[in-house]
Amino acid sequence: MKNIVYIQANGTLPKAAFEVVSYAHQLGGTVTVLATGSLNSDALSVLGSYGANEVIVNRAITGNDDQTIAAWLAQHIAGAHNLVFSHDFNGKAIAPRLSVKLKAGFISGAVALPEADGSIKVNVFSGKAFGYVKSNTAQRIISLLPNSVAPSMTGNACTVQEVNESMGDSRIKVLSVKKPEGTIPLPEAELVVSAGRGLKGPENWGMIEDLANALGAATACSRPVADIGWRPHHEHVGQTGVAIRPNLYIAVGISGAIQHLAGVNGSKVIVVINPDSEAPFFKAADYGVVGDAFEVVPKLVEAVKKFRANS
Amino acid sequence: MKILVCISKAPDTTSKIAFTQDNSRFDENGVQYIVNPYDEWYALVRALEIKESSGAEVTIITVGTTSDEAIMRKALAIGADEAVRIDSEPNDAYFVATAIADYAKDKSFDLVLTGKETINFNGSQLGGMIAEALNAPYISIASKLDVSGNTLTLEREIAGGVEVVEVSLPSVVSCAKGMAEQRIPNMRGIMAARTKPLQVLAPNKTDQLTHYVAFASPSAKSGVKLIDPNNMDELVSLLHNEAKVI
Numbered sequence: 001m002k003n004i005v006y007i008q009a010n011g012t013l014p015k016a017a018f019e020v021v022s023y024a025h026q027l028g029g030t031v032t033v034l035a036t037g038s039l040n041s042d043a044l045s046v047l048g049s050y051g052a053n054e055v056i057v058n059r060a061i062t063g064n065d066d067q068t069i070a071a072w073l074a075q076h077i078a079g080a081h082n083l084v085f086s087h088d089f090n091g092k093a094i095a096p097r098l099s100v101k102l103k104a105g106f107i108s109g110a111v112a113l114p115e116a117d118g119s120i121k122v123n124v125f126s127g128k129a130f131g132y133v134k135s136n137t138a139q140r141i142i143s144l145l146p147n148s149v150a151p152s153m154t155g156n157a158c159t160v161q162e163v164n165e166s167m168g169d170s171r172i173k174v175l176s177v178k179k180p181e182g183t184i185p186l187p188e189a190e191l192v193v194s195a196g197r198g199l200k201g202p203e204n205w206g207m208i209e210d211l212a213n214a215l216g217a218a219t220a221c222s223r224p225v226a227d228i229g230w231r232p233h234h235e236h237v238g239q240t241g242v243a244i245r246p247n248l249y250i251a252v253g254i255s256g257a258i259q260h261l262a263g264v265n266g267s268k269v270i271v272v273i274n275p276d277s278e279a280p281f282f283k284a285a286d287y288g289v290v291g292d293a294f295e296v297v298p299k300l301v302e303a304v305k306k307f308r309a310n311s
Numbered sequence: 312m313k314i315l316v317c318i319s320k321a322p323d324t325t326s327k328i329a330f331t332q333d334n335s336r337f338d339e340n341g342v343q344y345i346v347n348p349y350d351e352w353y354a355l356v357r358a359l360e361i362k363e364s365s366g367a368e369v370t371i372i373t374v375g376t377t378s379d380e381a382i383m384r385k386a387l388a389i390g391a392d393e394a395v396r397i398d399s400e401p402n403d404a405y406f407v408a409t410a411i412a413d414y415a416k417d418k419s420f421d422l423v424l425t426g427k428e429t430i431n432f433n434g435s436q437l438g439g440m441i442a443e444a445l446n447a448p449y450i451s452i453a454s455k456l457d458v459s460g461n462t463l464t465l466e467r468e469i470a471g472g473v474e475v476v477e478v479s480l481p482s483v484v485s486c487a488k489g490m491a492e493q494r495i496p497n498m499r500g501i502m503a504a505r506t507k508p509l510q511v512l513a514p515n516k517t518d519q520l521t522h523y524v525a526f527a528s529p530s531a532k533s534g535v536k537l538i539d540p541n542n543m544d545e546l547v548s549l550l551h552n553e554a555k556v557i
């Protein structure tokens with residue numbers, strides 16, 4: 001069986017790149033990574049230890065344009081059974097294009113390896129349920145939800161080949177890029193500290209940031225908090241915001257409305273801090289602290305600092 | 312300017328998500344349907360704002376059965392000019408995308424808008440598929456959209472940031488939060504919607520590339536472990552030793 005993985009390789013490789021390569025390796029057979037971007041060959045050869053047999057990196061494509069990337073990938077997928085993407089902004093644009101171009105079934109948002117019957121488990125209803133989807137075509141395209149399958153090291157060596165295959169100019173012109181400084185992108189974060197209306201005002205977020213810094217976590221918030229402008233929109237998690245699946249989600253002053261839960265209940269462990277023991281969030285939590293955030297959070301920050309200092 | 316907005320129906324966000332006994336279908340018992348929030352709040356409302364500021368004709372399209380007409384009337388009440396329903400169960404993204412692209416291809420739409428994703432299937436598939444079928448540029452997960460003459464300026468999500476881009480019409484865009492604000496239809500809109508044209512068309516014969524074998528509900532949490540608010544060391548120790556997440 002032949003598997004192909006697409007990754008974008010600029011700067012450092014994201015964890016999602018290791019996840020998709022590991023996933024393709026576990027599908028069985030060979031793994032070819034098709035990459036675009038400027039990352040050097042040495043750094044790309046690391047993908048061998050996650051199961052890649054070869055990496056082909058196209059230096060002629062530098063941006064995010066789904067149309068030129070899809071056109072390039074289509075030239076290299078003859079005989080491939082599976083094409084694996086991360087279900088991130090890139091995969092969500094390129095994979096559907098390829099599905100139409102190749103007339104190959106697209107299984108979007110996979111969270112596990114295929115079942116015995118060939119179907120693949122995907123997230124549906126914003127994480128409130130799962131579906132099992134099967135491709136009707138032999139060649140299939142899979143996009144993998146970040147943080148669903150742990151990357152594993154198998155220790156292969158792999159070759160890296162650099163090519164320059166221009167697919168023409170992108171029809172999309174990039175004018176500028178805004179990057180929030182120093183923050184961990186939410187969908188990739190393994191630890192997330194999130195707060196809601198229970199915090200009473202934006203001036204009280206200092207302790208949430210302290211907790212996030214002590215843990216090395218990203219920060220998130222409930223929708224009303226982003227809507228009133230206490231926090232930036234990109235922190236809004238839930239059914240109509242970002243959906244996340246971190247290892248740890250700490251919710252402070254959030255009631256746990258169904259639309260909020262929908263975006264976070266894929267988290268492996270949930271901690272809830274709320275003075276109202278009847279708050280619905282406690283039903284979805286693994287650990288609960290019934291208490292006032294203004295008393296509990298500073299204590300938790302101290303406890304985390306102490307733990308980090310001793311380990 | 313001609314804008315096509317793809318509208319799908321989704322269960323109300325408070326709906327209980329359950330499946331029929333053999334887990335083969337979503338259990339629609341007692342479920343209220345709404346316009347998929349991304350399609351309504353962002354795609355449709357932004358199209359209407361463009362119509363109000365620089366003039367446009369806004370068509371909505373849905374691949375669905377007669378039961379979808381209620382949410383289509385709602386979209387008309389908010390302000391769309393006309394509606395098209397492709398009469399079929401929307402079982403597969405490729406099928407739906409092909410049906411919409413087949414309808415759109417000889418009608419010279421300048422802009423095709425979709426939501427970022429449906430809240431029931433979360434596929435984020437349709438926009439890219441329609442763009443490929445129409446050989447058009449695709450700007451996915453856009454949070455801002457401005458039109459000037461023949462040029463679109465957009466902001467869209469990329470890895471850990473936002474990219475500001477420019478593209479010529481015609482283009483396909485998937486719309487996310489930030490683009491516009493929710494609008495509540497008024498009585499005049501609701502009255503006018505009753506008489507706006509809603510055309511029903513048969514789909515072309517198209518293959519389906521995927522199908523759902525079954526659904527499942529997540530396993531319930533075993534119950535919350537409560538920690539004394541004065542003992543945060545214990546919480547940290549549980550997160551380290553028991554949960555193994557820090």
Ligand SMILES: Cc1cc2nc3c(=O)[nH]c(=O)nc-3n(C[C@H](O)[C@H](O)[C@H](O)COP(=O)(O)OP(=O)(O)OC[C@H]3O[C@@H](n4cnc5c(N)ncnc54)[C@H](O)[C@@H]3O)c2cc1C
Nearest residue numbers: 196197198222223238239240241253254255257259260293
């Ligand atoms: C179509 C639709 C889509 C939606 N999508 C989303 C979404 O994506 N994400 C989202 O978050 N919401 C979403 N919502 C809104 C959702 O229904 C809730 O209104 C929202 O999540 C509530 O936010 P909250 O928990 O911050 O505020 P509240 O519900 O007001 O809860 C505040 C909580 O803080 C607690 N509290 C009070 N004082 C303290 C204190 N001193 N210390 C600690 N805790 C305290 C209270 O006990 C309470 O539980 C959506 C709603 C609709 C209708």
Ligand SMILES: Nc1ncnc2c1ncn2[C@@H]1O[C@H](COP(=O)(O)O)[C@@H](O)[C@H]1O
Nearest residue numbers: 319374401425426428429434435436437
């Ligand atoms: N049956 C449908 N009819 C028309 N548009 C749809 C349909 N299903 C999905 N869409 C559109 O495609 C977007 C993305 O859907 P999806 O790819 O299913 O996540 C939605 O936000 C809608 O704008």
